[in-house]
Amino acid sequence: MALSGMMRDLSIGTPARAGTPACGPGTFRVSKHALLLSRVEWVHGVKLSGMLLGKRNRIMVSGKCTDGWPARVARWDARRPGTSASISVVCYNVRCMPPREWDAATYDRTSLPQETWGREVVDRLDLQGNERVLDAGCGTGRVTAFLVERLPRGEVVAVDGSEAMVAETRQRFGDRVEAFACDLLDLELERPADAILSTATFHWIADHDALFARLHAALKPGGRLVAQCGGAGNIANLVEAIEAVAHPALAGWPGPWNFATPAETTQRLARAGFTDIWTWLQPWPVQPEDPRAFVATSILGAHLDRLPAADREPYTNAVLDRLPEPVTANYVRLNLLARR
Secondary structure, eight states, rough: OOSSOOOTTTTTTTOOOOOOSSSSEEEOOSSSSOOOOOOOTTTSOOOOOSEEEEEEEEEEOOOBBBBBBBBEEEEEEEEEETEEEEEEEEEEOOOOOOOOOOOOEEEHHHOOOHHHHHHHHHSSOOSSOEEEEEEETTTTTTTHHHHHHOOSSSEEEEEOOEEEEEEEEHHHHHEEEEEEEEEGGGGOSSOOEEEEEHHHHHGOSSOOOHHHHHHHHHHEEEEEEEEEEETTTTTTTHHHHHTOOOOGGTTTTOOOOOBBBBHHHHHHHHHHEEEEEEEEEEEEOOOOOSSSHIIIISSSHHHTTTTHHHHHHHHHHHHTSSSSSSOOEEEEEEEEEEEE
């Protein structure tokens, strides 16, 4: 299980690489008794409020993010007052922050590319019209609408990590669609689905092993997963422009995306128990009608969330200034077909 991002050496305030856990999640051996720390801030804004208790050369670690989610990632290099002794604690993390909120109204207005991708992906589902299908990462419901059309006697369950997105979906469909907000890594359905559709979502999730395990559990035996997300090389030209625009609030942050390869995705799906797996990449350049709104919402949203409000527009301008006209996002879609 990989650690995500850079950690901060809290004794001197400089970046430090993540190390290897000595004993496993939660408990770590140290050479000296530890200083009791009641509150420590991580470089990504995660705060652990809990205990570092020295007892028999062991430390018990517990804590939560500022929003209440469990925090299982940290590196703490803390020095005892008046001594040169130090301790280091590294814990595993799968996900320490919940899905971010989106500007759903702007996304809905500018998401024609996502709708176009979604229509093609929905066409890969062989539906009879009476199935129960999950839209995993429904956004504002523009792609969900294709499922509703294809399932006149069926059920559509729409899930998204953003409350604002789900609100748009509910407004669009009313009781016709069962829509609720949920982190896909916490997904549990009362009744399993015959199929799962997902478009433009998986690349926002760091732990694909955990994701695919959840989706496998949400399917009936023989159920199908048909999905598409950003893959290896996705928006490479935008990533280059973004990396060229420095901002202190983004220093050391690895970014919000997980653009996987077909090979590693096939392996992860197989480990989760899927069969009949087929994965491939599909280049799909996009020239958005409203480049500024599209880039700010669909690409830079997670970056802008980390910036002071006064810096967001200048940062967006600086990224766009590094792109030739007409603004083109060189999307590369990772397609997934699998069966439970």
